[in-house]
Amino acid sequence: MHPAPSVIVFTVLSGMGFGFLALMGLFGASGWTGFALWALGYGLAVAGLVASTFHLGNPQRALLAFTQWRTSWLSREGWASVVTLGLLAPQALSDWLGFGWGRGFGIAGAVGCVATVFCTSMIYAQLRSVPRWHHWTTPAVFLAFAVAGGLVLAGNAVFGLPALCVLGVLMAVQWQGGAGRFAAAGSSMETATGLGRIGRVSVFEQPHTGGNYLMREMIFSVGRKHAARVRMIAMVAAVMLPALALAFVPGPAAGVLAAGAHLLGALAHRWLFFAEAEHVVGLYYGRRAG
Amino acid sequence: MTCLPPKTDRKLGLVIDLDTCVGCHACVTACKGWNDQGYGAPLSDQDPYGADPSGTFLNRVHSYAVQPDDNAAQIVNFPRSCLHCEDAPCVTVCPTGASYKRAEDGIVLVNEDACIGCGLCAWACPYGAREMDQAAGVMKKCTLCVDRIYNEELPEEDRQPACVRTCPTGARHFGDLGDPDSAVSRLVAEREGFALMPELGTKPVNRYLPPRKKDRPEEASLLAPLLDIRATGLAGWLDRVLGRF
Structure with missing residues (x-):
């Protein structure tokens, strides 16, 4: 997406x-x-x-x-x-x-x-059409970000540190399971075209030579090759740096430092959340799972 | 209202014959032509004569190569447009009520005056049936030519969707798929018509007819009578003489 x-x-x-x-x-x-x-x-x-x-x-x-x-x-x-x-x-x-x-x-x-x-x-x-999102981890991670983000902004270490730990675990679970979710949903070029009853389907010719709304909006794939790096950035900035700041930096500076890092990490996480998600319409254009 | 009707009186839709479609894109052109001048905002193009042309279409024709296990590959031309799903996810996600399914005939339409152009319906559609018009900022989709099929100003033979009317090979059929005795329903039954991505639970109304089974090459080569050549006369004598060396 x-x-x-x-x-x-x-x-x-x-x-x-x-x-x-x-x-x-x-x-x-x-x-x-x-x-x-x-x-x-x-x-x-x-x-x-x-x-x-x-x-x-x-x-x-x-x-x-x-x-x-x-x-x-x-x-x-x-x-x-x-x-x-x-x-x-x-x-x-x-x-x-x-x-x-x-x-x-x-x-x-x-x-x-x-x-x-x-x-x-x-x-x-x-959205069933975006299998990576169609899962309980999506609301779980959004809620964890809200709770952790609020506590980090408040500079509260007592509740902030556990909230950040929960957020980190949920992010890892989301990413871990996310990769296989498209394949698990069961849609393929064969089911998308219904031609699987004859054999294996591949694109012979695209329906148009230029781009279109569907390709720009839903078949975005530029970011996927950087996924591992962006995950690292998101985990370090959204979870680890704020946790360190809350634990070791004294006074109100902790909240400011932690919130700044957390905000950057959240932006990285959300960018990847969209960039990495594959829409089943990509199947019509020859984008297979994985 | 974005609540889906529990039941529609009719289920108007298309039946597309993948055996007959030659991939000429006439349906794409006819659709674009008709929908440029009637229902709602015209289908716009961006940079149509420039280096990076792009535009809004309600119908796209793909071409696939299908490789069976035990036969040569087949090319299948595959028109793709709105399937007017019974359980249309594009309708229920709409926040404004612009997207709706008609209780009387099952057509899924967009009220463009209420569309805010959020794009969520296009995300919800697994089939890529909806495209946001970049000029008007509203969502466009197949209307099943609702402004043709009931239009008594048109001659009776023209009261069908533009794509169906124009198809030179008769690969597109229009009718009530809710009536088991309609011509389209009988066609689907005879030819084992199928729905696309049934696993997503959208219950599409449109059906596709599979390509007919191909003969095997060894069973029916058109060249068979010509391949067993027995030369006679001078050529036959030459054949025998040269065959000895």
Whole structure:
């Protein structure tokens, strides 16, 4: 799949933002420190959501995306994000101005944050046409990134270190199983064309000599040869460096260093998540599994 | 509404005969021609006369070489377009309701006025049936020429999809695949028509008819009567004389 920058930025920033907002909802912070931290969470989440609209051909109709929540994970994601940001707003005001409204809105908002990130991940995990994504590891890794990203940004070593460990393990599991998932799904050039009943199928001639939308969007394969290197970068930057920073760097510098590295690692992970995923339509163009 | 209808009254679709298709691309051209001027945004081209031409098409004709275990390879021309699936994943993923399946005839359509161009339906389709128009920013797909098949302004013989109407070899058939007695359903039954990628559970309506079984070369060489040449006369005498050396 084509690793469009808008979608990478969307999933990374909104994931980290909602992870951080969930923590703010649960624990909060008072006064102007609270204001700055709430603004950071809102800023990340909203920046991600805005980035996603750059992916659209007709963004002026984006409000229609709230209508089909019954079947569409993308529509549910829209609702979840707006409802969550709305639920957290009174909590943020209460924290900042000291209204003392308890943590009800915050706790509900934290649940909303988890729901939002889950909906985001299901946009990809629901697609049977992309076998690498159609697996429980997709929501698991998205949620782990949100939790770890939020804790890293908060500079919290006590919960941050275990969260990073879980994230690292889940990333490894995702990559390990990902390679064989296309073949396991059972689609081949033979089933795609139905000609397997006669014999082995290969491309004799392509249907067009130039490129087209399908090839640009879904048959992207430039990045696959660098997969091992990008995995290393993602694992080191998203998990290992933040863990070291949280464990050994004192004071608020830990959070800044850890969050910077984690953000880079998350971007690398998400780039590969798209670049590495193979769509079954590639079979019609002669792209076999593996 | 992106909920799929539990049942459609009819299942309009195409039956494509892979035995008869000669890969002339007339269906591709007819489709592009018709859909440039009727339903929705025209199918645009980018850099059509330049170094890197590209454009939106609703129908593409592939060519495959198929190698059986015990016979020579076969070339199969393979038109690929929307299969108007009963369980269409492109419909349910749509966030705006632009993508829908009609309850009356099963045609999968896009309401372009509601399409935000997110591209998720094209990702959800295993068959590459949907292409985003780069000029209009909306998703384009086969409409089964919904603006022809019910169009009483057209002569009756033209009330079928442009690709079917134009096919010079009669390799494309249009009809109701939900009616077991329709011409297309009988064709599918007789010729053992099949669906594409059934393992993905999309339940396509369109069917493909397999190429007919080829004769084996040793069973039926057209040259057989000519291969056993017995020379007579002068040539026969020369044959015998030269054969001794």
